[in-house]
Amino acid sequence: MSTSIKVNLDLLLVQRKVSLTELSEQVGITMANLSILKRGKAKAIRFSTLIALCDVLECQPGDILELEESND
Amino acid sequence: MYSIFILGTALVVYIFVVVKISLCVKKKYNWQGDKQLSNNTAKWSLTSIVKRTLDFFLAIFYAIVILWLPVLVVMAISQQQVDTWGFDVPAYAGYSFDFNQLQNVDVSGLRHPEISGKSIITFDTSSIYAWYLFAATQFISAMVALFVVIQIRAMVMSLQSGLSFSTENASRIKRIGIVTIVWNIITPLNQYYSWGAFIKEIVFNTRAIQFYPAFELNVLGLVIGLLLMVLSGLLNEAAQISREQELTI
Numbered sequence: 001m002s003t004s005i006k007v008n009l010d011l012l013l014v015q016r017k018v019s020l021t022e023l024s025e026q027v028g029i030t031m032a033n034l035s036i037l038k039r040g041k042a043k044a045i046r047f048s049t050l051i052a053l054c055d056v057l058e059c060q061p062g063d064i065l066e067l068e069e070s071n072d
Numbered sequence: 073m074y075s076i077f078i079l080g081t082a083l084v085v086y087i088f089v090v091v092k093i094s095l096c097v098k099k100k101y102n103w104q105g106d107k108q109l110s111n112n113t114a115k116w117s118l119t120s121i122v123k124r125t126l127d128f129f130l131a132i133f134y135a136i137v138i139l140w141l142p143v144l145v146v147m148a149i150s151q152q153q154v155d156t157w158g159f160d161v162p163a164y165a166g167y168s169f170d171f172n173q174l175q176n177v178d179v180s181g182l183r184h185p186e187i188s189g190k191s192i193i194t195f196d197t198s199s200i201y202a203w204y205l206f207a208a209t210q211f212i213s214a215m216v217a218l219f220v221v222i223q224i225r226a227m228v229m230s231l232q233s234g235l236s237f238s239t240e241n242a243s244r245i246k247r248i249g250i251v252t253i254v255w256n257i258i259t260p261l262n263q264y265y266s267w268g269a270f271i272k273e274i275v276f277n278t279r280a281i282q283f284y285p286a287f288e289l290n291v292l293g294l295v296i297g298l299l300l301m302v303l304s305g306l307l308n309e310a311a312q313i314s315r316e317q318e319l320t321i
């Protein structure tokens with residue numbers, strides 16, 4: 001049993017009807033980095049990035065990040 | 073006729089091996105990659121100059137590897153025909169001279185009747201066995217140097233492409249460190265057992281004067297090898313931190 005952080009970016013993008021390219025332009029993060037974040041491959045996220053994402057997606061950090069328990 | 077057949081077969085095998093090695097080297101250490109790298113790096117930067125120098129040495133090394141065997145055989149054949157032929161090879165030797173063992177010599181006035189020290193004895197390789205041994209040790213040294221040059225060149229190439237901290241570079245430094253340590257242990261042993269055997273044969277050995285092969289351990293070389301291993305560990309750690317930094321969004 002292990003816990004990990006799940007990034008709900010794809011769900012928020014669908015809900016807000018925003019494409020990854022638009023988000024990338026508005027937040028100022030490269031598509032490559034955003035893709036790493038979306039796929040859950042990122043090791044860490046800066047507060048500045050989180051704030052920028054929350055500003056654009058009009059949500060709370062808790063909406064983007066979620067604690068997930070897996071049976072690995 | 074029989075010897076020509078053997079030499080011919082050996083030559084074919086040798087050419088096959090050389091071609092195979094060249095293809096492997098070309099594939100692994102791709103020479104064409106330089107063209108892509110040169111676009112985003114300054115032509116006369118320090119890394120570039122070092123890379124060019126290493127390229128030059130590498131080309132010389134490959135030429136030596138390819139030419140070594142034919143030259144060795146030709147020289148050995150010519151050696152058999154000329155009596156005065158041979159190389160002067162220096163070897164470390166220790167010596168001790170004991171006045172006590174000399175008859176009719178009064179040593180009561182001498183504070184140190186025994187003299188001992190280290191010396192370099194030079195002898196020629198007119199013996200065919202000594203010649204092959206000398207050539208083989210030289211070839212092994214060249215191979216070690218070639219290996220180190222290849223590793224350093226690969227590191228410089230990765231520096232050029234912007235991969236300063238990578239686990240590959242760490243393992244390259246580790247390999248150089250291991251080779252340095254092993255080399256500094258094997259070389260004195262080689263000197264002791266191979267050249268030492270010749271010194272025993274060619275030098276008189278009485279109770280008064282004794283020559284014996286000396287064992288010279290290069291402590292500095294061993295320390296450098298160990299430091300390279302430590303450096304490799306540090307670089308590995310740095311590579312992991314760099315990787316984590318890359319994955320921080």
